[in-house]
Amino acid sequence: MQAGVFKTKMTSNLAYEDIKFNVDLVDAAKKQIEFLHLVDKEGNLYEGNLVRQAIFRYEKFWLPLLNANNNDRRRVAAPLDICWIWHCHMLSPLSYARNCYTLFGKMLNHKIMVGKDRSEGLVFTEQLWKQMYPNAPFCNKDPMSFDIPSDYVSCLNYDLEAAVYRQRVFYYQVSLPHYTDNRFLENSIIRYKKFLHMKRSYPDSFIVPCFDIDLIWHTHLLNPLSYKSDTMLILGEHFGHDDSVNDRTEGSKLCRSMNETQIMWEELYKERFTNIASMYRGLPPIGKLKNNSKDLVFQSCKKIALIEILSIEHVEVGRKSASNMRKKIYIIDLIKLEKPTNIKSWTSKTLDKDSFSVDSSICDIITIKVKQSEKVGFFKKNVTQVKGYIEVNTLLANIPMDVKIYNNKTIVNLSDGSFLKINYGITVDRQCKSESVLRFHKGTFRSCVLSEYIEQLELVTLPQLPEGVDSVCSIGVHELRNRTQTFTCHIMHSIPLLMSAILVFCKNKLSVVCQLIGLEQLPVCSRVADKSKCVTVDPVNFERAILIKNNDGDWGIAIGKWSGFRRVRSGGIPDDPGHLEVKLYSMNTKSWTYFNFEERDAHARNCYEFKIDDTQVDLANGSIRFWKGSNTIAEHIAVSFSISLLHVLCRPRANNLEPRQQGKFKQNINNRIQQFDIGKVAMFNAAGMNQATPSNHHIRKKYGRRYYPCYMGGATVLYSGDKSGSDWENDLENYRNECGYGFVCYRDANGDPYGDDGYDDCFGESNEGSDGGVGGGGCRYSGGVGRGGEYGGCGGCGGGGGGCGEGGGGCGGYDGGGDGGGCVGGGGGCGGCGGGGGGGGGGGGCGGGGGGCGGGGGCGGCGGGGGGGSMWSLWRLRWLSWRQWFCNLLWFWRLNENTVYSMIKPLYFIYPSIKVKSSLYKDALILNTVELNKYKEEMKMLKTKLDKVEARIEEQEQYSRRTSLRFHNVPAPTDDNGDIIKPINTDALVLDICNKNLKLNLNTRDIGRSHPIGDIKDGKIAIIVRFLSYRQRQLVFNSKRYLKGNKSKIFIAENLTKHRYDLLHRLNTLREKDIIHSFWTHDGSIIVKTTENARPKKINSRQDIYRLGGEVLEGDDQNED
Known part of the structure; x- marks a missing residue:
């Protein structure tokens, strides 16, 4: 940005179209953005000690090496930190040239290298570096071990550290994808040529570019030899670039210069200076917001944790326990003392089981029960029970993944005023599929x-x-x-x-x-x-x-x-x-x-x-x-x-x-x-x-x-296009679809727009023989109208229906013998009424006999004559509303009563036919409705019968499973190496559980068949067993209470149908929400209690669950019975 104020305009014979460059700026701009992305991704090259080290390496190591190898045949590539300093130095072309001539007597050239070229250049350059500087690292991978000499004083009379810091925001401004698009860059190059041409025209002005121009300018600067020769040819001098003016507050030099640049640009090129998609985007957010770590997300998810109890102490406030008091402690019925004791503390050694797992998706609260019994006589005991609770999510909230934490302490308040001090260890399973x-x-x-x-x-x-x-x-x-x-x-x-x-x-x-x-x-x-x-x-x-x-x-x-x-x-x-x-x-x-x-x-x-x-x-x-x-x-x-x-x-x-x-x-x-x-x-x-x-x-x-x-230049701009046909209006003209959009409602004699949008009153008027403006499209169904001047001007085109797809016509001049106006859309236009008749459906041509562009119809003559076209084409456009037809009727009445009659006459024959057809369609609709209702009743009856049949089939299927049970979490047998022995003898596993754990006496003759179901998970399998008799099956099922607290977590369940498993899942959801108290199964039937003292109810269908307060899920039929 060149300093100065805009003063006198300097004439020049050089047009901006004639400006040529010695560099492919489109390709170079893409490479520059790719390089800036590398620097931005590095993150630490904008300020700090690493930047100061890079400036030292650039001046003392790189520039001498470059001077010895700076030619096109030997392409050298600098390490990223040095290349970034070099980049910022070249953005001040006068300082860079002055420093190069002072140190080496010549300008050192540069070309942007990225991708494969840069990788190959780095390999080649590292060899040169090691030859010249064997004791200096080529890449500064360890900044902590690199020291700048204390006596170092830079020979460069340019503050590179400040220049690097100023460039920290540039990449963010040009990082959107369109800055690498060929068409956008080609347009930016044209604007850059205009920018240089304007600098030639206003040499003393401080010109502020938009970022599309600035990107091309930077790209040109990064080719220092070409930039100098090009600007000397265009401007007669080596054009400087000043990026130190960055204050964007109101009234600052930058804002004032921006306003002056817009005035000069519009004066010189008759178009806007502020460009679409090229304005200031604000400060980059990098490093100013909080990142959400995976641990933070994990803390909020449901998870599975292993809790190990180290010690428990029962503290009674204000009273002492009797010496004959015996206590038992239960934690969710998994941990208990082997024997009652009168001591007030327990450790893992006195617990039957000192660890258990908790799934926070199933268990919200851990319930702790303390039972106390005291003898009050020879046979009688006074038994009391107190409870306390621990919230699982509070317990697991701040526990990181896969880290076992010991000596956690928590206090549990009990219902009698006493409390428990619990010391525990906890580990959260990383592999569990947790959600939140x-x-x-x-x-x-x-x-x-x-x-x-x-x-x-x-x-x-x-x-x-x-x-x-x-x-x-x-x-x-x-x-x-x-x-x-x-x-x-x-x-x-x-x-x-x-x-x-x-x-x-x-x-x-x-x-x-x-x-x-x-x-x-x-x-x-x-x-x-x-x-x-x-x-x-x-x-x-x-x-x-x-x-x-x-x-x-x-x-x-x-x-x-x-x-x-x-x-x-x-x-x-x-x-x-x-x-x-x-x-x-x-x-x-x-x-x-x-x-x-x-x-x-x-x-x-x-x-x-x-x-x-x-x-x-x-x-x-x-x-x-x-x-x-x-x-x-x-x-x-x-x-x-x-x-x-x-x-x-x-x-x-x-x-x-x-x-x-x-x-x-x-x-x-x-x-x-x-x-x-x-x-x-x-x-x-x-x-x-x-x-x-x-x-x-x-x-x-x-x-x-x-x-x-549009928020351009720090101010809100409502874009409406300009008369030049460039920029915004040109984009809309190329991009609009179907009928007109209704951009302008009124135009004066010069064709300039004024007034509000084209909702209903859409007329473009003119006087003294000038052409009428283009009528704005109506916002609903009626098209705009362009009226000719009072003294014979041509009628403007109608606005082709406003954004709704229906067309309205344009009217010709109507006072003083105007020619017929052209039209767009379905309605067509009329010829001028003063000197010639108008066409009906299609629209009269302008200039005496020219054809309209509507949907057909006659041509209006100039100065008299001309025939009226038929309105059949207008009627056939069904989407033309009666409102539009009535508006056209009023306008045409002012023009020619014969034309009005020619419009109305066809309707006399059309309306009776429509009325008859409408009556027939209505009768047919009534008959179809009756038939449809009949079919609906039949479908309802069939569905009722089908539901009953399905219920009977499901009941029979469950009855066929009455001798079967499912054993879950059964450890699979392994060999000495820990590998699972296959095939698995499921009969032996079942008999082992029944005889050892359930304390029964069964043999293989009691089992009809057994086999594993599902996959082996964590060394455990599920087994389905069919016993030879219902009595044997019931004996095993009633003995399952002996499995409580087993280390393998083996449990036995009834073999239910898919329908009943679905009902159990829904009931479990209701229990989690405290809508019901409990539920269980008995001989395949599902029983539920809504409260602790309520009578048990049998659940047969989803409808029963809905009555309890269950939610309707996707695919449910609420009418199921």
């Missing part, structure tokens, strides 16, 4: 000023407020939490700035920042060559973009738009609420992820779910489920709120809907209205559905349809 669910807790929105959040919003690029506007915004604070961890999300909306932001905190530390971005950072599709590799935004369809940033930089960009919205139309075309389409670009993988939220389907299922990586999100209730291996949970929370915010910003609303009114879509089903209440979706509400937001609805209502928010 974050539950959403909605907060409230409140109004505040931005200055209250200025510290948190440091990484949000906020545009400058207009003068006299208060910095008021609304902020909502919501929480996502489980038992051990809380994420807090702040949603900010600022109407004056047209800005929304999302801040995600983990344990009160900022982890992720999201903000709305627009055309200041992202290009439109027409500006890039490869749309699949670039992130673009489509302003025509009012796409909105949200940038997601974490501690490593830009994490992703979410693009959302509302698609498929359609109002009710004539001709039987139904309405459609449309749906949100979101695509997420990952900056790490350079890939896209797509989300589609169909409104009707989502409401029918009452579900707004999506999955990203290993995280499952339900927007309806706000729950987020993730696994222990995830370390991007904060980013996924940000994606969830970003999608919700995009829904709020993009969703269409009624024009009269106030910000705090909930919108509802309506769908006609069997003559009933079904309400689509979006306000019931938790995360849509949390994102600001009922708040004032910078939504598409707000922008269109306040500013008009032709505006799109």
Whole structure:
């Protein structure tokens, strides 16, 4: 950036198109960005001792080596730290040239090397280095052992350390994918040529480039010999580059110069200077946010832990135990004393079993019971029992993975006022498949000023407020939490700035920042060559973009738009609420992820779910489920709120809907209205559905349809195009689809736009013979009209229906003999009424007889004559609304009564035919409805019969299993090497358990058949056994109580059908939620007790569980009996 103030314009015969360069700047710019990525990934080359060491190595080692080997035939590549210092030195071309000439008498050249060229160059250069500096390391891999001599004084009269620090933010500004796109770079080179041409025209000015120009300028500077020769030829001098002016506050030199540069540019080139996708992006977030470690995520997940009891002490406050008091202690019925004792403490030696496992997904609380018995007579005992509880998640919250922690202490308060002191060791299993669910807790929105959040919003690029506007915004604070961890999300909306932001905190530390971005950072599709590799935004369809940033930089960009919205139309075309389409670009993988939220389907299922990586999100209730291996949970929370915010910003609303009114879509089903209440979706509400937001609805209502928010140069700009046809309007012209968009409503005699958007009044007028302006498209169904001047000017084109697909025609000049106007769309236009008749359906041509571009019809003559075209073509366009037809009728009445009659006459013959057909269709619909109801009743009867048959079959299947049992966690036999012996003799294993553990006396004649089921896990198997008689089976099952507390955790269960296992699973869920007290099985029947004293109930179907309070799961039939 060259210092100075803009003064006198210097004339020059050199046009910017004639400027040529000796370097392929497109290829070199791509290589520069790749090199900057390497430096940025290194992370420690912007400041500190490593930078000072690199400057010393650059001056004392590299420049002499380069001087000896600086030619194109011997390509040398510097180590990364030295190459970065060299890079920053060359960005000050005058200082670099002065230092090179002072030290070596010549300019040392440079070419950017990356990839394979750089790797080969490093190998070659390391050999040269070892020859010249055998005692100095080529790569500074150990900065702690490298010392700069105390007497070192730099010979370079340029502060390289400060220059390196200033360049720390440049890569972030050009790191988005479009900066490596060929078309974008080619356009940037054209703007760079204009930049140099403007410097030639205003030599004393301080010109501030946008970042697309600055990237090409830097690339040119990194080829110092070519840069010097090119600038000498173009400007007559070696053009300097000053990057020391970085103050962007209002009134600073940079801001003043930016405004002056825009004025000069627009004066010289008749176009805007601020460029799409090339503006300041703010400070990079690297190192300013909190990373979520895997241990932090693991702490919040459900897990399995092995707990080893070291000692237990019972402390009684204020009373003494009697000498004949005997005590037993139980911990979830797994640990107990072998014998009652009157002592008050126990150790692992006095416990039958001193360790046990706890699964936090099943067990929330560990119950400890202390039974005390005291003799009160010769035969009687007074037995009391007290309880205490330990919360499992509190116990496991801060335990890291695979680390055994000894001497943990906890105190358990008992119900009688005494307490237990427990000393234990604990280990958490790393291999368990743990998950966690974050539950959403909605907060409230409140109004505040931005200055209250200025510290948190440091990484949000906020545009400058207009003068006299208060910095008021609304902020909502919501929480996502489980038992051990809380994420807090702040949603900010600022109407004056047209800005929304999302801040995600983990344990009160900022982890992720999201903000709305627009055309200041992202290009439109027409500006890039490869749309699949670039992130673009489509302003025509009012796409909105949200940038997601974490501690490593830009994490992703979410693009959302509302698609498929359609109002009710004539001709039987139904309405459609449309749906949100979101695509997420990952900056790490350079890939896209797509989300589609169909409104009707989502409401029918009452579900707004999506999955990203290993995280499952339900927007309806706000729950987020993730696994222990995830370390991007904060980013996924940000994606969830970003999608919700995009829904709020993009969703269409009624024009009269106030910000705090909930919108509802309506769908006609069997003559009933079904309400689509979006306000019931938790995360849509949390994102600001009922708040004032910078939504598409707000922008269109306040500013008009032709505006799109863009935050350029620190200020909010509403882009509406310019007369040059370049830049914004040119992009829209190339990108618009179908009919017109309705950008402009009124144009004056010079064709300049004024007025509001083209909702209904869409006319372009002119006077004194000039041509009429282009009429803005109507916002619904009627097209705009361009009227000719009063003294015979040609009529302008009609705006081809406003964004809805129906066409409206353009009218010709109507007073003074104007020629017929051309038209676009289905309606067609009329010829001028003063001097010639107009065409009906197609539209008269301008200039006497030229053909229209509508849907057919006659040509209007100039100065009289011309025939009226038929309106059959207009009628055949079914989507043309009656409203548009009536508007056209009123206009044509002013032009020619004969034309009106020619329009109305065909309707006399069409209407009776339509009425007859409508009556026939209605009768057929009634008959079809009767038949349909009949089939529905038959289907219902068949389903009832089928359910009964299935119930009988299931009962018979369970009866066939009445002699079978399942043995679980049976240790598999192993040899001396620890290998499992196969085939496994399951009969022997079952008999061993029955005779040794269950204290029975069975032999092989009692077993009909046995075999293993499932896979061998941790050396244990499950066995299914069919006994020869029900009596033998029942004897074994009743003896299972002897297995309590066994070290192998063997247990016996009944062999149930799949249906009954499903019922057990659902009952277990109810028991975890304390909805029921207990449940068990008996002879294949499932019994449940809702409370401890309640009567047992038999469970036969899911309907029985629903009556107890169970949830309806996906695929359930609530009518099942």
